[in-house]
Amino acid sequence: MDVATLGIDLGKNSCSLVGLDADGRVVLRRRMRPASIPRFTEKLAPCVIAMEACCGAHYLGRQLIAQGHTTKLMPPEYVRPYVKAQKNDDRDAEAIAEAATRPTMRFVELKSQEQLDIQSLHRVRSRLVGVRTALINQLRAILLERGTTVPQGRRTFERAIDGLLAEAGALPEGRIRQLVVEVRGEWQEIDQRIAALDREFSEMARAEPAARRLSSVPGIEPLTATAMIAAVGKGANFDHARDLAAWIGLVPRQSTTGGKPKLLGISKRGNTYLRTLLIHGARATMHTLSKSKTALGEWLRKLLARAHYNVAVVALANKLARLAWATMRRDIDFAHEQLAAA
Structure with a gap:
């Protein structure tokens, strides 16, 4: 068999x-179990092996590269238009192989095991934050049923619940008070686990030169820096800084027809977690940057004069993503990049 391109639909x-x-x-x-694929491909002459960028694809891709093959990963939404007639596993594999032959196809960079490990830590932290939010909402509902309301804010609610538990008679004795104590203890345990992960990310950012350079950009903390490295590595898959910002989903959606351009809200494509971190970082550093006497501060003041505050926050997040790409690709700190731009 003279196989030039092999498409694999993973399951x-x-x-x-x-x-x-x-x-x-x-x-x-062919149809086979996942463990049989490396034994089958080692018998083939070196060829292009294409897969969708899904769970397990990066691990298998590194094995296939070690056998001398060229591995290409693609986003599933880019493969879907090549599926013919009814959808089944064989049609999906054929569509993957055909999509990989297209010269305009966009491919996903193969992640190293270190990147996947960091990504796993971030996903565990994100899940813990979601669980903590659910616990807080549940506690608010329990107190609201007993006539106690607390202003918004996690820290504000934390102080309020601790005060109620410390004050005798603030909550009726019995099973409900014991339940509030148990939920509060669960909340504290989750806080400790999140704090431990945050310390781990800070240590990673100090030990990794690329993460240290990313942390020099205003609004990018160790959490965002390590998430960026886990997602895009050194950004080699993006030819321009605007490509990274577009991949994260920080650019307007287009609805252009008949030569009449129309821009809508941001596309919100790509990595939702990374986009959220960048927007939060931009909001946190907005006030400081808008007062600074730098090229970035001047640009931000002009933007705030003509645009809504939330629009400016997203535009600043877009700018931070572009600066992050420059620091990764050029191996320089933000201060040097800003000096060169000025």
Whole structure:
């Protein structure tokens, strides 16, 4: 079999493989378990092996590269238009192989094991933050049923609940008071786990030169810096800074027809977690930057004079993503980049 491109539709228990020759004709169809794929591909001559960028694709991709193959990963939404007729695993694998042959196709950079490890830590932290938010909302509902309301804010509510538990008679004795104590203890335990992860991210940012350079950008803390490295590495998959900002989803959506451009809200595509961190970082540093006597501060003041505050926050997040790309690709700190721009 003269296989030039091999498409693999990954699954937990069963995978479909479709091979194309140099002319794009189907010359191979197989279905096998995931563990059997490396044993099968090592018998093939070096070829292009394409997969969707999903769970397990990066691990298998590194194994296939070690065998001498060229691995290409693609976003699933870019493969979908190539699925013909009814959808099934074989059609999906054929669509993956065909999509990989297109010269305009966009590919996903293969992540290292270190990047995947950092990404896993971030996802665990994100889950813990969600659990903490659910506990706080549940406690608010319990207190509200007993006539106690607390202003918004996690820290404000934390002080209020501790005060109620410390004050005798503030909460009726019995099972409900005991329940509030238990939920508060669970909340404190989650706080400790989140704080431990934050310390781990800070240590990573200090030890990794690329993360230290990213942390020099205003609004990018160790949490955002490590998330950026886990998501894009050194940003080599993006030719321009605006490409990274567009991938994160910090650019306007377009609805252009008949030569009449129309820009809508931001696209919100790409990495939701990374976009959230950048917007929060931009909001936190907005006041300081808008008062600074720098090129970035002057640009921000002009923007605030003509745009809504929230629009300016998102625009600043876009700017921070571009500065992050420059620090990663050029191996320089933000101060040097700002001096060169000025």
